Amino acid sequence: QQQVKQSPQSLIVQKGGISIINCAYENTAFDYFPWYQQFPGKGPALLIAIRPDVSEKKEGRFTISFNKSAKQFSLHIMDSQPGDSATYFCAASSTSGTYKYIFGTGTRLKVLA
Amino acid sequence: EAGVAQSPRYKIIEKRQSVAFWCNPISGHATLYWYQQILGQGPKLLIQFQNNGVVDDSQLPKDRFSAERLKGVDSTLKIQPAKLEDSAVYLCASSLGSNTDTQYFGPGTRLTVL
Numbered sequence: 001q002q003q004v005k006q007s008p009q010s011l012i013v014q015k016g017g018i019s020i021i022n023c024a025y026e027n028t029a030f031d032y033f034p035w036y037q038q039f040p041g042k043g044p045a046l047l048i049a050i051r052p053d054v055s056e057k058k059e060g061r062f063t064i065s066f067n068k069s070a071k072q073f074s075l076h077i078m079d080s081q082p083g084d085s086a087t088y089f090c091a092a093s094s095t096s097g098t099y100k101y102i103f104g105t106g107t108r109l110k111v112l113a
Numbered sequence: 114e115a116g117v118a119q120s121p122r123y124k125i126i127e128k129r130q131s132v133a134f135w136c137n138p139i140s141g142h143a144t145l146y147w148y149q150q151i152l153g154q155g156p157k158l159l160i161q162f163q164n165n166g167v168v169d170d171s172q173l174p175k176d177r178f179s180a181e182r183l184k185g186v187d188s189t190l191k192i193q194p195a196k197l198e199d200s201a202v203y204l205c206a207s208s209l210g211s212n213t214d215t216q217y218f219g220p221g222t223r224l225t226v227l
Contacts, residue, residue, distance in 0.1 A: 032213050043204055043218030089155050095213050103155030
């Protein structure tokens with residue numbers, strides 16, 4: 001119940017295309033869902049986050065779509081660029097209690113020039 | 114502002130040896146986290162400190178791993194004795210406070226156990 005399932009494991013997209021990464025969770029206590037971006041040799045960095053009171057959040061080319069009933073959320077990267085090539089992790093947490101971040105297994109994105 | 118500092122960046126040891134990692138969080142951040150990231154997997158929380166008190170250490174293998182955060186600032190994570198399966202990147206992160214505050218990660222320490 002603590003797992004966050006992430007797919008696909010890897011993704012290759014042409015420059016200018018749309019990259020879509022999906023995550024699913026079981027624990028209904030989760031109410032905070034951040035996405036992290038990690039470049040090789042670096043620590044993860046927060047990209048964008050959403051709470052379940054909204055179904056979508058957009059920041060620049062990055063959009064999170066959230067489906068509370070299906071317990072799924074996804075990251076869309078519009079107009080993908082070679083500089084977006086990195087590993088992306090979704091995570092889930094609860095704002096009550098001491099729930100830690102539960103991270104997905106990661107998606108390695110490669111954007112071809 | 115300066116980010117989360119970690120050292121060393123790389124460490125290679127033999128199994129059954131001991132090793133220690135150091136982390137200095139962002140100034141003013143009350144919460145400090147140690148994560149283990151095995152190749153191809155997402156980070157897994159080992160221990161979470163709020164100031165110098167432990168909030169969550171449920172996934173810390175306490176028979177071999179220990180961590181402390183003296184004076185509520187920097188922290189050390191120790192493994193003694195190391196096993197082959199401890200080979201991973203150890204990430205330190207910090208945040209201002211609650212679970213919903215942004216966690217800022219350091220560059221990590223890559224540990225190889227031979």
